[in-house]
Amino acid sequence: MLELLKELCRLNGVSGAEDPVRNFIQTQAQPYADSLRSDALGNLIVFKRGKKSTGNKLLLAAHMDEVGVIVTRITEEGFLKFDFVGGVDRRVAIGKPVVLGENEIPGLIGLKAIHLVSREEEEKVPKTDALYIDIGVKDREEAEKLVPPGTYGSFVGPPQEFGQGFLKAKAIDDRIGCAIMLELLKEDLPLDVTFAFTAQEEVGTRGAFGSAFSVSPEVALVLETTTAADLPGIEGARRVCAPGKGPVISYMDGATIYDRDLFENLRRLAEEHGIPWQTKEYIAGGNDARTIQRSRSGVRVAALSAAVRYLHAPATVGSLADFENMWKLTRLFLADQAAQL
16 A cells, blocks of 8 residues: 555645546546546545445545645746635745746745845745746746746645654545545455545545445445644643554544544544554544545444644645554454444
8 A cells, every 4th residue: 555655645636636636546446436426516426335235324535635825916127925724824925946837847936045135034934925836937928928827836845654653644634535445346245335435535525425425325434634743842632642652543633523433433543453543633624524424314433543743835745554554444344334334
C-alpha cells in the first residue's frame, strides 16, 4: 500500500480540481468494480459486491481533495495575488513552492523582505492579501498567458520516508483513506461495499452530501486523517493524538457525535486483534462524517483516522505503522459488519 499512497500524494487535486486524482483512482478501481460513476460534484462512487448481498447498506468514504491556492488577480508587475483553498495556516505558506494549473507552472509564495518591514509588521502574521506568488515573469501580460485568474495551485512536497518509520508528503490528508479503499477494492469482500471518493471536503465537506444522498447507506465508515499535536510547547489534552500510537477511533469531534455502537465495535476489534488504537483527547475538527450523518433520514457513522502532524500545510507527517493498522482495522470492521447480518 505504501507505494500506492506515495503515488496518490504526488498527484495534485485541490478542492474543486480533483480531476487528476479522480482519474487515477478510476483507472485503479475499474478492474475490480461492479459499478462505477462520477456525479455532478466530482465524487467517484464505486460499488463492489461481496460474499453477502446487502446492496448499499455500507459506505466507506475518503476525500480526494487537498488544500491549496487559487489565483485571484495579477499585478502590473506580473505577480499573482491569490487566496487559499481550504484552511491553510498563512505562517507556514510563506516561501513555499507551488505549481499552478494543468501545466504545473512553478511559483513561489512571496512576502516583502524582512529588511523592508516595520517593527509593527514584524510582530504580526501577514494577511493573505500581503502575499503573492512569483512565477518569474516580467509583467501582467506574460503572467496571464500562463496562469489566468481562477487557476488552481498545489503545494510541492514529494513523498519521502524518513526517521523511524515515518512518511512526509503533501496531501496525506486524505490520500491515505483513498489508498486503503483502493487496496480493499482488490480483495474479496465479506459483504457488498460502496466506496465514495469524495470531492471538496476541505472547503466544507460539500461532495459528501451528494454522495451520501445518492447512495443512502445505513452505516458509513469515514477513513481520514486527524490533527496530531505531539509537539514541543503543547501540553495536556491539546496534544490531541500522536503518530505511532495506532489509528484514532473518534467518539466525537467538532462536527459529529459518532454512533456509540460503531465506536465500541471498532475499539473491541482493535483490542481483540492486538491493534494499538487511540482517541482524540481534545474535541475539535470535523470531516465528511458530519455531512453523511445528516443525509436523508440519518446515517450511523464512525471515523477511523491516522494521526498526522502539520495538517493543511505544504508537508505533513504520519506513521507507516498507523497506516498499516488502519487498513487492518478497516478489514476487521467489514468482517464484523458482515457477521452481524
